[in-house]
């Protein structure tokens with residue numbers, strides 16, 4: 250026997266219930282976001298590496314450690330997308346899609362993302378995101394509508410105990426003032442900081458606040474807080490965000506260490522966490538970004554967006570697929586196979602889920618196969634049925650072993666009635 254081949258570390262196959270869960274989450278998000286005015290955008294999985302380097306920041310973990318970058322056969326440096334925001338901005342610019350503050354764009358996307366991270370619970374090297382970008386209309390209202398959309402989706406899929414962690418990084422001026430103060434503070438502890446943080450002190454001190462190193466975390470406790478450095482405009486903007494969250498009764502906490510892992514954020518940043526003991530990492534996150542579209546040659550409009558991690562949602566939701574009445578078409582002998590085959594097609598054409606049982610070498614075996622496949626109604630065609638153009642309906646697991654023979658022309662109608670009864674009783 251040849252050796253079993255496994256997928257690449259940190260990547261996994263979805264099938265069966267996992268696929269239904271994935272589809273359910275994507276469908277729910279698509280429906281709810283359509284109500285908010287979002288439309289789907291489909292962008293390539295691979296982009297020029299520069300797209301991500303330029304926008305996510307050289308010092309971000311994603312760019313410095315986690316990108317799947319390759320030189321392709323034509324000598325281009327390309328990267329499997331680690332996230333979707335940069336690609337959406339590139340697409341708006343490449344396609345010359347018009348956007349301004351009076352004519353915003355709202356895009357939703359979903360699919361696989363790739364980060365060469367250490368695999369662990371809820372963290373993979375190929376994972377899936379559902380992302381949303383609202384470009385144009387810079388205001389606390391759009392920030393909170395973005396958060397509200399995420400909360401609606403999370404609630405709808407059954408995650409009722411979601412808490413929004415929210416912060417403001419301010420605009421350019423506030424940020425500069427804050428960064429100067431941060432550097433002054435961290436300089437005092439320069440020798441105690443982790444190697445990563447020492448490097449960040451020079452290049453991007455804000456990112457030290459995001460460090461997972463235990464000594465860095467202790468030092469972070471007394472670091473200056475961004476809220477004290479927001480100028481009046483930025484402070485008023487952030488206060489309005491909080492007031493609107495209150496108005497919508499959204500459960501949130503202000504988390505002043507929430508700088509997020511990617512460099513493009515300005516003003517409001519947020520993450521979604523569950524209070525459940527089961528999982529403490531973020532289910533999703535996002536925030537406002539100024540200047541990102543312009544970086545890709547588009548117009549100077551701000552945007553706000555977020556992405557949800559599908560594997561993390563799949564892990565937490567209690568999903569029960571809808572049970573449909575499943576029908577099996579069973580021929581008694583080879584003589585009736587053609588007729589069974591045609592009945593199967595007729596039912597499929599009438600949107601009925603059914604399976605033609607072609608295996609097994611006698612009726613008993615075929616019935617067993619149908620039951621194994623989860624069919625609860627058997628349509629049996631034997632010699633008699635063939636002769637008088639009828640079908641015998643038998644319910645699986647029916648104590649009274651009720652069977653009824655009906656004219657073939659009435660089968661579709663009868664199955665539709667039975668499907669409704671089935672739905673009501675499950």
Ligand code: HAM
Pocket residue numbers: 331332333334364366371372373374375376377378380381382510511531532533534535536553554555556557558559560561
């Ligand atoms: P992010 O916080 O890097 O943001 O990722 C969003 C979500 O993707 C995370 O909260 C998490 O649920 C999921 N995720 C990230 N990495 C992994 C992984 N290795 N394995 C499993 N799940 C993961 C972004 O990607 C931004 N583009 C979001 C955004 C959109 N900001 C503005 N617009």
